[in-house]
Amino acid sequence: MTDDELLRYSRHILLPEIDIAGQDAIRGARVLIIGIGGLGSPAALYLASAGIGTIVLADGDTVDLTNLQRQILHRTDSVGLAKVESGRRTICEINPTCNVIAIAERLEGEALTAQIALADVVLDCSDNFATRHAVNRACVAKRKPLVSGAAIRFDGQISVFDSRQTDAPCYECLFPEGENVEDVRCATMGVFAPITGIIGAMQAAEALKLIVGCGVPLTGRLELLDGTSMTWREIRIRRDPQCKVCAQ
């Protein structure tokens, strides 16, 4: 680590839970963020600032004026630009040493599995159940830790699904995939902007904890945020022995 890096990350290095070894692990890590919107924006900002070596941004959308109320990675002059390009531009301004790989498509199938296989940690910041289940299946198959966040209206949810642990639940254990489950979109239901910031920042925190190996991750716990009363509830999630994804 150079003198500049030691100075830049000194507030992390001062933490005995991180120290130089932890910061080295952060620099050597590759993180995949799926969805560069309300959740992916704050997550990417914190991960880049914290010194993640490689951040892969995956999103097929372009920046829309209605995104700017909460998607803080994007600027007014980015409207019309691919979200991943807008995100790369902002991240490079914040931390030029961060290697940003921009994938301007909705990752599916083998491409999704290949990117997950390369990642140390995966952040699901997507906006639909089909992607959430596909990401979960690939993370289980490749035994990669998944930090899953979601937000709508004034509600937020976050958990960690880590299939490297034999008794840990996966996303399917919590919410089994169903044919008639409709996506509830921010575009139709609305979302209170800071809720996405809170959940997205927590996703970054959980990812960094997993990379460094410090603290207690949210594995097996689902945190529920009610933004109207600003209260948190925690519920325990158990592995479903009949789960069609992780019990195979």
Place this chain on the structure above:
Amino acid sequence: MKVLIPGALRSYTQSHEAAAHGATLDEALEDLDRQYPGIRFRVIDEQGKVRRHIRIFVNGASAESLSMHMQPSDEVILVQALSGG
């Protein structure tokens, strides 16, 4: 017992929590439906099963079944899967 209502169902209760009575979880949901007509159908389908995007937790742990016995001091949390990001 106290029932915590997810945002998607607050159009029924106008509040983030409600009170319900019943010896079992199913009875509590029926009592909730008497107070807020239609809310039970958003949680339980035509087959009498909990909908796939809904999970019910009692005192922080997954509810064993709709027939599980309940105490007045129990806290029920209705959780709806969120897809927004």
